[in-house]
Every structure is written in C-alpha cells, then in structure tokens.
Amino acid sequence: MRSGPDIARVAALIGDPARANILEALMAGKALTSGELANEAGITPATASTHLGKLEAAGLIAVAQQGRHRYWRLAHHEVAEMLETLSGLAARSGHLRTRTGPKEPALRKARICYDHLAGAYGVMLYAALQRRQAFIVDGAGIDLAPKGREFCNEFGIDLAPLTAARRPLCRDCLDWSERRSHLAGGLGAALLARIQDLGWARRAPDSRVIAFTPPGERAFLKAFGGDAG
Known part of the structure; x- marks a missing residue:
C-alpha cells in the first residue's frame, strides 16, 4: 500500500x-x-x-x-492556488467552456482571482514589473529583487507584514484567458488592494470583474502599460 x-x-x-x-x-x-x-x-x-x-x-x-x-x-489561499493552477492547465489543454455571456469581455480584461488581479490587466502588470527587473527567479521560484522592493515602497506597499506571513510573497500563476502569467501570492493581493485604495478600480457587484474608472485606467496604463498582448 x-x-x-x-x-x-x-x-x-x-x-x-x-x-x-x-x-x-x-x-x-x-x-x-x-x-x-x-x-x-x-x-x-x-x-x-x-x-x-x-x-x-x-x-x-x-x-x-x-x-x-x-x-x-x-x-485558505493554498486551495485557491491549486484551483488557479488547474484552471491554467485546463485552458492550456483546450478544455474550455463554450458558453459565454455579456460579462465575458470584462472578465478577460480584468478580474479578481481569489484576492489578486487577473486577466489582461493582471498579465500587463506582471509583465511591467518583470521589465523593471523586479524579481529574482531561481529553482525555488520567484522573489523580489532590490528594484522590486524599491517599486513597492514607491507604490505605497508595506512589505513587512507580507514577508512575515507564511504565504509566499510572489507566485507565478498561469492566466487561463491570456495563456500568460499574472502575479499571485501576498504581493499580488497587496497590489490589487493598493489599486483599489487609490480609487483606480473597484470590484463590480456580484461579479469577479474589476472595473476601472476612466482616470484610474489612465493611471494604471501609465504605470504598467506597454505589454498587454
């Protein structure tokens, strides 16, 4: 046995x-x-x-x-991470639901994935941080590089409680709709919370959609734009 x-x-x-x-x-x-x-x-x-x-x-x-x-x-967040991984695997393997609805384009653009930003805008944010050399990648996964910590301080994110938590700070998550990665983990959650605190976006009622205000979308694209596709 x-x-x-x-x-x-x-x-x-x-x-x-x-x-x-x-x-x-x-x-x-x-x-x-x-x-x-x-x-x-x-x-x-x-x-x-x-x-x-x-x-x-x-x-x-x-x-x-x-x-x-x-x-x-x-x-707990580990259940969400498992489901995220399965969703990405299903999408990559072609196991997709064919029925769509009026919220589908908005979900693909920006949605909440447990507690962090996913969809095209989640991928865009992660790609922008990668271009800024915000991460260290090794066999153990990804972590914040000095430039990443500098960005977090400038963006108003307190890293102390995030690094003290048991949850991984950074986690690469395959986005099912974009087929590229967005950022999960404690930092992914903190970034979405900060975006909402700034008034750039809010959670749409009874939906996973993250809806950006026109000024908030302009601010987001200025900060993270340039790699949405």
Missing part, C-alpha cells in the same frame, strides 16, 4: 461538476451562503448542502456563522 498524501480523494472531490462550480464561485474571494452557491452550481439547496459537507470535511472550504446565516469560503 502506498503512503503519503492521497491526491485521488481531492481530485475526485474537485472533479464533480457541481462541486467544481461551487469552488469556482468561491474563487471570487467572497463568502457566500449555501443558497447562493446552489444557484451558482445549478443544483438544489439540499444537494448543495451535501456537496458543501464533503468539501468542508476535506478541508477545502470553511464556514462562518453570522446571525442566522452561514457563509462559506475557501479554507
């Missing part, structure tokens, strides 16, 4: 279409009720409750009680 982590159990849980839809809905970074998740997955509330129980038992999601309501979220 083999020893070690049982990836088959996790893969089987994610492989169910309804559970995959639930996890994908939680990739937006918002906590949702079981009713909201049932609607996202296209299943009945009773069926959703069964799926949620299995995902919680596996440590993939967690629940918080607020008044009479229970709100579900991804258990």
